[in-house]
Amino acid sequence: MGKGTLTVEIKCTNCGSAVFQFPDNLTDDALIQCVECGKNVGPYGALKAAIQGQAHTVIGAHTETAIKPR
Numbered sequence: 001m002g003k004g005t006l007t008v009e010i011k012c013t014n015c016g017s018a019v020f021q022f023p024d025n026l027t028d029d030a031l032i033q034c035v036e037c038g039k040n041v042g043p044y045g046a047l048k049a050a051i052q053g054q055a056h057t058v059i060g061a062h063t064e065t066a067i068k069p070r
């Protein structure tokens with residue numbers, strides 16, 4: 001991977017807001033728009049990949065503690 005640090009929280013590169021508008025039909029090509037300034041922050045597919053990369057790490061850490069034999 002070699003992508004360095006990712007955070008689940010995504011912020012608008014223009015205004016720093018973390019509030020985004022997601023279209024009802026959420027495809028990988030759907031553009032996500034910042035609610036604050038209206039900037040398109042990118043297609044959902046790209047954001048999803050970043051989120052899932054981080055989420056997988058978080059879930060993996062939780063799974064280790066969650067699946068303990070009794």
Ligand SMILES: [Zn+2]
Pocket residue numbers: 012013014015016017034035036037038039
């Ligand atoms: Zn913005």
